[in-house]
Amino acid sequence: MKYAALIYSDEHDEAVNPDPTSEAFGAIMAGYIKFGEDNANSIEGGEALEPTATATSVQVRDGETITTDGPFAETKEHLGGFYIIEAADLDAAVAIAAQIPHSQTGTIEIRPVINFD
Amino acid sequence: MYPDDASAEPTGPYPADAPATSHVAQAVADVVHREWSRLMATLVSDLGDLDLAEDVAQEALEVALQRWNDDGIPDRPGAWITTVARRRAIDRLRRDENRRKKAELAARLEERAGEVAEPDETVLRDEQLRLVFACCHPTLRVEAQMALTLRCIAGLTTREIASAFLVPEATMAQRLVRAKKKISTAGIPFVIPPDLELLNRLRVVHHVLYLIFNEGYARAEGDQLMSHDLCDEAIRLGRITAELMADDAETLGLLALMLLLHARRDTRTDEHGDIVLLNEQDRSRWDQALIAEGEALLEQAVRLAQPGPYQIQAAINALHAEAETAADTDWVQIEHLYGTLVMHGRTPVVGLNHGVAIAMAYGPEKGLTHLDRLTEPLDDYGYYHAARADLHRRLGDDEAAGAAYRRAIELTANAAELRFLRRRLDEL
Known part of the structure; x- marks a missing residue:
């Protein structure tokens, strides 16, 4: 089965998401590189996202496009990236998600991907 | 347990307007009571689909009610119902042939449907355990775990579960539908967890059973202190699990604990429904058969040398059971056991x-x-x-x-x- 692993964490918490120039950031990146290598056969894709300060929310109402600065909802944890993974079942998907570095400090939400075949 | 009132829901094991005579109805109820978890486990294993398994099992019960009335009750009612349920599944899958996979499954099932259902006990044990672990999967919320376990393993109807938890039937039906949808859509597997995880997953199963028992034992919002049904069902589930996991001490300890607590059920309240504390209960009315069974299970558990909290709690309650009067209670030993707990x-x-x-x-x-x-x-x-x-x-x-x-x-x-x-x- 195909799952999306959505990575949520508090982007304003320096300990959880340190500055990209810091040493701590390097340690987290090393964790992600190791995760990618360890699970190369299961990972079908994924991206890291810039912080929500760079986000734009788009809505079309009555034919008019309305853009708003920032994410749609204010929450403590923010979507910081995602993977698309292939796993035999939910147990296997949980086992993979538990290796994502931010599972230690944030939350990984696993969602089955709809198969439209 | 299964009221034969005319308003019984159509999704229950008792069809609303069953023409069946009472001994046939009783025979069907017996199959549900004794063999529902085996039936469901076999069908889930065949079909890989909990919802479909439940539907065809239900239909097979309804067929049994009619046919046994005319033809008599077969020698092996459970096997008869399994065979009918498989045929129903084939019919359903045939009608849904736009999905090639389903047609393949139907063909494979056809082979098994021909077999005289001669259950291999080892296979059946594994199939039942897989179903138990899926119902008590840690990614389901605890209300869903309890409802699914009562429906799929204990064979209670949605209405019975709803009334036991004091929620509207529609609420319980929705809870069950959501839980089953999560199992199928999110890919919760029907597997026995690997050794490394088995103990943790068993703990979840124990927790679910004990919550069901506690729900019956002391209901927080009910007018009555206890609902015998949920205690009985939890014990029945405990027996099934203990049979499946006879080498796990805590599984035996949990069943022992529930039996020892349940032995006092008739003395916990007086004739007005008022609470009678342990030291004021009429000990001559404690159920000695349940106490003996609980104590024997506890001994069996202790011999496995895997101590755990359910065994300790069972031991505490065994000490209460052994004291002839409240004053005889060995509180020093009980205090020591709580210290261990x-x-x-x-x-x-x-x-x-x-x-x-x-x-x-x-x-x-x-x-x-x-x-x-x-x-x-x-x-x-x-x-x-x-x-x-x-x-x-x-x-x-x-x-x-x-x-x-x-x-x-x-x-x-x-x-x-x-x-x-x-x-x-x-x-x-």
Whole structure:
């Protein structure tokens, strides 16, 4: 089965998401590189996202496009990236998600991907 | 357990307008009671689809009600129903042939449908365990785990589960539908967890069964102190699990604990439905058969040399069962066991019971000293204040006892418990 692993964490918490120039950031990146290598056969894709300060929310109402600065909802944890993974079942998907570095400090939400075949 | 009232829901094991004579109805009910988990496990294994398995099992019961009435009850009713359910599944899958995979499954099933269902006990054991572990999967919320377990393993109808949990039937139906949809859509597997995870996953199963038992044992919001049904069902589920996991000490310990607690069911309330405390219960009316069974299971568990919290709690209750009068209770030993229990998981409620045991073994003052340390986590817990009130009362401090009883009354929703607490307050 195909799952999306959505990575949520508090982007304003320096300990959880340190500055990209810091040493701590390097340690987290090393964790992600190791995760990618360890699970190369299961990972079908994924991206890291810039912080929500760079986000734009788009809505079309009555034919008019309305853009708003920032994410749609204010929450403590923010979507910081995602993977698309292939796993035999939910147990296997949980086992993979538990290796994502931010599972230690944030939350990984696993969602089955709809198969439209 | 299965009322033969005319309004029974169509999704239950009893069709609404069953023309069946009562002995046929009884035979069908017996299959549900004894073999539902085996039937469901076999079908889920065949079909890989919980929803479909449940539907065809249900249909097969309805067919049985009609056919057994005309043709007589077959020699092996469970096998007969399994065969009919498989045929129903083939019919359904055939009608849904736009999905090639389903057609393949139907062909494969066809082979098995021809087999005279001669169950291999080892295979059946594994199939049932897989179903139990799926129903109690840690990615489901606990309400869903309980409902699914009662439906798929115990064979209760949606209506029975709803009434046991005091929620509208539609609410329970939706809870079950959502849980089954999560299992199929999110890919919750029907597998026995690998050794490394088995103990943790078994703990979830134990927790679900014990919650079901507790729901029946002392309902927080009900007018009646207990609902026999859920206790009976939890014990039945405990028996099934103990049969499947006979080499797991805590599985046996949990069943022993439930049996030992259930042995006191008739003496926990008086004829007005008022609470009778352990030391005032008529011990001659405790169910000696359940006590003997619980004690034998506990011994069997202890021999496996895997200590755990359910075994310790069973041992505590075995000590109560062994005391001929309340005064004979070996509180020193019980206090010691609570001390051990605390090491297995320091929850405030275990601490509360430990404090009560300390008071019984070494005097109310020592008990109160212990309980004082638990005020912060348990300040909103009615039993905590009721226990303190009782100890103050025994020390002759009516003022402190009264304040604690009033606080306990504020926090209690159960009508029988409220009557008890008010009576105690009045007696000061």
